[in-house]
Amino acid sequence: MTKLGWGMIGGGEGSQIGPAHRLGAGLDGLFEFRAGALDHRAEAGREYGRRLGLDADRAYGDWREMLEGERDRPDRIDLVTVATPNATHFEITRDFLRAGFHVLCEKPMTMTVEEGEEIVSIARETSRICAVNYGYSGYSLVRHMRAMVARGDLGNIRLVKAEFAHGHHADAADADNPRVRWRYDPAQAGVSAQFADCGIHALHMASFVIGQELERLSADTVSCIESRTLEDDAMVNLRFDGGAVGRLWTSSVAIGRQHGLTLQVFGEKGGLSWAQEQPNQLYWMPLGGRRQVIERGEAGLSPEADRSSRVTIGHAEGMPLAFANIYADLAEAIAARKTGREMDAAADLYPRAEDGLRSMAAVFAVAESSRSDGIWTEARPPMFR
Template identity: 85%
Template sequence: MTKLTWGMIGGGEGSQIGPAHRLGAGLDGEFSFMAGALDHRPDAGRAYGRALGLDVDRSYGDWREMLDGERTRDDRVDLVTVATPNATHFEITKAFLEGGFHVLCEKPMTMTVAEGEEIVNISKETGKICAVNYGYSGYSLVRHMKAMVARGDIGKIRVVVAEFAHGHHADAADADNPRVRWRYDPAQAGVSAQFADCGIHAMHMASFVTGQEVERLSADTISAIGSRVLEDDAMVNFRMSGGAAGRLWTSSVAIGRQHGLTLQVFGETGGLRWAQEQPNQLYYMPLGQRLQVIERGEAGLSPEADRASRVTIGHSEGMPLAFANIYKDLAEAIQARKEGRTMDPAANLYPRAEDGLRSMAAVFAVAESGKAEGKWVDARPPMFR
């Protein structure tokens, strides 16, 4: 099997997300890092690319130069990751899809619902994969959780409770810090801050695990720090396509919370609970029985969980390895297309452009409902209604 090649836009020196992508893409040896436009400053981007081992002619000054350079090569990269500021995702993703590249885009995929629908359509028309980095869905026990729900281990789902709450923006004195301020500025962040940044991860996780889509929602949003235009805390109630009721809390002012991504799923015959800060354990309570602790890496897990686990039981696997599972899925999807075969179903779990579109529709629905004091609104994008 020929090794696939990979390129990255954004994620330069000092980036929060860049190292996680480079670790994830390279972990299983299925991708070689061959091209990049890593910084909005052309000289800095070229220099950092060379420092990471890129050839001079494939360490580009900006994404347009990379697009022009790669699409004329016989050895063009197989996959491009877009890890630039949010407002640029749509333009870059669209250009590379239309240029014939598979794309993995950081979330949010776009800034508007209309842009999201356009990306979904372009991906279909070009036949190119557009994946979205909801990387937490790559955790082994999240995938096992999904498999347990799908095979009916806890019966029909009644209630889903999702949280993504931290306290890292709780200091009002930090309001003018440029690394914080832009997140609550509509001119830079769009219609939502905390929900668009973190809440959509929790909502995607709820849909990923249950196999149900969010259809309508009611949101209570606040700006706990008064100088902020956009919300820093939100409580969202939602209803799903299979009849489940959902509760979601997301916050950036929850002092004492560090990361705070958790998911609980309650069915007719059992319940499940998983927390990202303790990712090696999945708590399973069958109706009328004792609590069971499922350990990552133990015998008898689902094929989806086994494929997403690399180190022996008792050792932690963290976020870069979860990202690696998204890249591993994409490698299998791309290789299957090249070889004209059906991909491994246990790998067919990477988040799609459709997931990015649904998330953006939910962002606008939360903003609308929050302004209307919790009015229930349709959370589906128009093309899926």
């Protein structure tokens, strides 16, 4: 297959997320890195792009220059990844979609529900792919969990428990650290800090695995470090449209927790448990049976798990490999559209703009519910009610 053209906005030198995207996009040889606007400092972005191998005329100074430079090229990029600060996601994603590019946007997709609805509408009107990087849904055993639920191994799902709790912002002395402070500043982060940063990953994974969408929620949020305006800990009760109950805890002050993304799913026939820090093992407890360990890469797993398992059994699976599965899904979707064929069903798992919109609606619902002492609050965006 001819390599697809890929470009990146943001993710420059020293970026936390940029290398993971570049590794993920390049892993399978499906995408070629052809264009980038990698830094808010124009010359630094151009210089870094050239060092990464971009042609000088495609190492752009900013995203607007990149849009104009790529728009009419016969070899223009097929997919652009938006990995810039949160408040810029909407404008960049909107304009590239309107220009006919497929987009993978970092989360959160937008800063408001209204912006999210506009992105969904534009993606539908232009028939362009707009994906959102809930990259942890790319893990092989997360996809196997989804397959087990879908084929009925657990029966009706009763309860899902999701956590994304770490302790890396627990030091009150870090209150003035600019790398931390902005996350709790409403002017830069919006209406939510920890839930919008980490909680929506846990929420998306829960919904992704059980195949149900969030309808309403009740939230209790707190700023454990009093100088913070926005929350650093949240406990959220969830109700899904298929009848499942959810419990979600997210925190940035849980000293001793590192990454802390875990998911447990309980149905009438059994339960599943997975942790992102130990991604090679999925624990399965059938009703009345003994607990079993499902190993990533072993024989007899689902097509979704087989397709997304990258290294032989027993070797560590890492975050860039999960990102690579999202990129592989997108490559398959773009190639299928180009050739007019049906895409591989086992690859049709990338998070959509609709997922980004639902997450933003949940962020605002959490903020509203917490302000109202945990009152049950509608969590669906208006266009999906």
